[in-house]
Amino acid sequence: MTPETPKVLLVDSYDSFTFNLAALVQRSIPNCSIHIVKNDQFTIDQLLPHLRSFSAIIVGPxxxxxDKAHDIGFVKDLWKVADEYVVPIFGxxxxxxxxCVEYGGQIKRLNVVKHGQISRVSHTGTDIFAEVKDVFAVRYHSLHVKVDVDGDILPLAWTDDGEENGLHRPFWAVxxxxxxxxxxxxxxxxxQNFWRLAVQWTSQKNRQPKPDGAILRKMFGKAWPDLDLPRHLEHHLNRARTLSTHTFHLPDINVVAMCELFGVEDENSSFALLDSAAQGRFSILACLSPDSLHISHSVNESHLSLRKAGTTTQVDLKGTDVWTWISAFMRGQKALGGSPDIPFWGGLVGMLTYEIGVDGLQIPVPARPNAAHHPDINLVFVERSVVVDVMTKNVTVQSLLPNDEEWIMETGRKLAGATVPAAYPPPARPLSVVTPKKEKYISxxxxxxxxxxxxxxxxLCLTGQTHITTPSGSSWNRYKTLRSNNPAPHSAYMRLSPTTFLSSSPERFLSFSRPPGSLCQLRxxxxxxxxxxxxxxEIAEELLAGSVKEVAENLMIVDLIRHDLHGVVGEDVQVTKFCVVEEYETVYQLVSVIEGRLSESSSPDRSSESQLGWEVLRKSLPPGSMTGAPKKRSVEILQTLEDGERMIYSGVFGYWCVSGGGDWAVTIRSCFKYDEEPAEYRDDKFDKWTIGAGGAITALSDPEAEWEEMNTKLSSVLRSFVGA
Ligand SMILES: C=C(O[C@@H]1C=C(C(=O)O)C=C[C@H]1O)C(=O)O
Ligand SMILES: NC(=O)CC[C@H](N)C(=O)O
Structure with a gap:
């Protein structure tokens, strides 16, 4: 007999598809609850007394x-436990x-690796394949165990291992x-077949699992998905603020001229523009003042810095983490009264580095001597803003400050004159450009x-950095050049000291709509x-959507991102577009769209839903498209192959609105510089810019072609320094 709510143990071997497996298990086993553990979290001796609480164990990829202890953890011991502890397992x-290895099989490398590729699977139609028709299966393996294979047929072990060993154990695997x-x-x-067979085996053996919920929770934590969003630091809760807003129709508005009206040319002030220079709908200008609150933090620090009106204070994080602190801060900034059609009403705008994501994966980030000058979180809280709808030319001026109507009307009047950008000299040519070396990149x-x-x-998304020294000059003029050379949906100009950042990124990482029913979308x-x-x-379609290599490359990241999203929102994750070709200024790209929201059936505290997007962001960095899969191991490998930190490049930038919505782009096709470099480089006469560029390497990669691809991406930004 099946227990009312079967408990399933899902063993994660540090893969980036584990939550996808959890979602599949949830759909296959009615009402089950799934506890996920890492393969090195316990020893087999610690686990043994609890194994029989579970109706099934799933051993993930x-x-x-x-055969390496470090990779397999306690999994290897699960197959050999004494009879009385045996539980049905699916591997x-x-x-x-x-x-297979534990029962004498030999592990070998495949001659041809087919990561992310689909193979037709032949099967007997019995056992876990009973009633199963054609199987087209995605493969992610480089190794295989010796199984008789016929030509193109995927090696597949589906039999009860007991048949070969005389142990009659309920183990199945694919x-x-x-x-x-x-x-x-x-x-x-x-x-579903596995579950049917598992239930059969359990009842034949008369082994009704008797889980003790409290003990399981204590030992294995909450069941997946854990939908409780952070609700710490409640003392930050205030009454909702009210947004004042007015929309002006300004048919001749020009976003560049608008920034110039707001003093962008003063390089000593903070400035932030999120710019839909091509294809996007809205351009967002933060109207900052010396009173604007800047929030920054570096990994390895136990505090964050708040800067306002020229004064910096350090806030001790007191054992909580910076994400939770910011989350709580934003709960206190909740606002009402904005237009539902305008994505941003005010809130946090800024950048997060690649390394803040690396830190989140619990991978050590080497200590830096100048941490404060290279913040990993660099945000400003925006109270006044202008949002331009570049399609309708409606310009919305908004303020979270009390009694600010006069500023709004005055700004609207001024903006009517923002029609022609200032002429500017071509930015100075570089004094030196140091690009990655071909031989090294290829090796x-x-x-x-x-x-x-x-x-x-x-x-593996391999990247390299290009360092450019120019005579010091206007970073705004540099942005204007980039904007006209390589207009992109996620263009941006940000000057949040010590970082100056210019973007022409085509890639959205994550957007989340404002609650209720917050929808998270990754692209x-x-x-x-x-x-x-x-x-x-047409040719681009053929080269991208028609290419086994490119589609596999994309699919692997789609599966990784589904996992990231399933990890936070639970079951409800869909791929709404798969491998669609999009056109940008200098390249065609293959894009997929993954969407998720909190499941209808889940009943979390909906008042926390405004934190959902931030939580997804936190749990999904660094962006999978910049790491490869599985994420953790790939990041560790890349750390050993690349020269130092990626910093701003490969991180994200964007906003989190006081209404709970947000939009974050992947930091690519961009450049950045810091105000203060280590003393030995410091010199007011020069600007030192960095551009990162790279590409995904797969088993099918041709090194020469990868070098070319990295250069194509690099040149989309570099040509704004050196000319076309
Ligand atoms: C690594 C970069 O781009 C990433 C890699 C891509 C690829 O391998 O095709 C495409 C877009 C980005 O996710 C870059 O632009 O530097
Ligand atoms: N997806 C997997 O579990 C891969 C298993 C193993 N690392 C291989 O490459 O063959």
């Missing part, structure tokens, strides 16, 4: 090899390999990924491929073709 990929969004026919169907691509062949990663780009003579849209 992961990087590395089943996926690394899980299958471990099962080498492919049943939870991938592109696996067809071998996901839900196979898991790193090959090193990446070795990690892909050894099973440590499925995809990873993976797959790039340079525009050039003869490269029509």
């Amino acid at each position: 992961g990087p590395g090899s089943p 996926v990929c690394l899980g299958l390999q471990s099962l 080498q492919y990924h049943p939870e991938s969004v592109r696996t067809d026919g071998g996901g839900l169907e196979v898991f 790193r691509v090959n090193e990446c491929k070795e990690y892909l062949f050894s099973g440590d990663s499925y995809e 990873p780009i993976k797959g790039t073709v340079r525009k050039g003579p003869g490269v029509t849209r």
